[in-house]
Amino acid sequence: MLVLTAQHPQAATAIPRQYVHKAAQSEVLLTGWQALGDDSFLITAQWPRAHSYYGAFDGRHDPMLLAETVRQAVPLLSHLGYDVPFGHRQIWDHLDWTIDPGAMSCAMVPAEIELHVRCSEVTRRAGRLAALRMDIELTRDGMPLGTASTRFTSQAPNLYTRLRGRYADLEQAIARCVPLAPPASARRVGRTGFADVVLSPSDTVHRFQLRIDLNHPVLFDHPVDHAPGMLLLEAARQAAHEILHPHRALITGMESAFHRYVEFDAPCWIESEVLGTGPDGTAVRVTASQHGHEVFTATVVAS
Incomplete structure (x- = not known):
């Protein structure tokens, strides 16, 4: 039996x-973890020099690796x-x-990342975790890399099924998925190939339909009954690239909120607008809507 709690970070x-x-x-970025005290943890990760989806560009790691690293830390610490x-x-x-x-x-070797995690606002129901907040400082080789903050809820299977109603049936949810829409220009959304584009153009400028490709090996690594959070974050990133085109933007931060589940059975519309430029870069507001x-929502900051 592997005792992960004893694993050296x-x-x-x-x-x-x-x-x-x-x-x-192969998609796992985390390499170790350690409890430092009450609600305090150290998690280690490794960013590869090359990734099938979050690949390097202009000699820099894809900043979305930070979001995926934090996403993986959520279930790790939960369990x-x-x-x-x-x-x-x-x-x-x-x-x-940020x-x-x-x-x-990018260096000649993979990047070694540390996440210094402090958890708060811990809520329990019937003795089980129901929600918490994570504040994270990330370092690379001991030097500051970025920060992150996230809050999530933890739902038992019976609660999840009750909340999701008819959408909890995985097979039915997949069967009702809208047809895959044609991709937007990969170059305009900061991608090199059409298969990785998650936006489809509409008749309105800076308005796109979300492309839900259930066969995508990274964004849909396993079957789910609704659009995953990383797909929505990628849509926000691509929408920011598109509205700032032809400037090749470097995304340096994002503030995002998940208001409702994004279902497979109806189009989800992605719209963007430039809010302005400040000392940290240009801010782009991205909004996703479905069924009215x-x-x-996300505010993406790009330099």
Whole structure:
């Protein structure tokens, strides 16, 4: 039996995929974890020199690796830090992050990352974790890399099924998925290939339909009954690139809120507008709507 709580945080091995809710072990970024005290943890990660989706550009790591690293830390600490059983769902309320562009350069070896995590606002129901907030300072080789803050809820299977109603049936949710819409220009949204584009153009400028490709090996690493959070974050990133085109923007931060589940059975519309430029860069507001409701919002900062 592997006792992960005793694992040295610098161990050069990956966390088993089940603890970060991934089907492919190759997609696991986390390498170790350690409890430092009450609600305080150290997590280590490794960013590869090349990634099939979050690939390097202009000699820099993709900043979305930070978001995915934090996403993986959510189930890891839920299961190992707070004894949440497998089968419980962790649902994002919000995710905010910033990154230092100067710390993003690719080296001759993978980047060794540390996440210094402080948890607060811990809520329990019937003795089980129901929600918490994570504030994270990230370092690379001991130097500041960025910060992140996120809050999520943890839902037991019976609660999740009750909240989701008819959408909890995975097979039916997948069967009702809208046809995959044609991609926008990969170059305009900061991508090199059409298969990785998550936006489809509409008749209105800066308004796109979300492309839900259930066969995408990274964004849909395993079957789910609603659009995953990382898909929405990627849509926000691509929408920011598109509205700032032809400037090749470097995304340095994002403030995002998840208001409702994004379902497969109806188009989800992504709209963007430039809010202005300040000392940290240009801010772009991205809004996702479905069935006439706002389902996701993000403010993306780009330099």
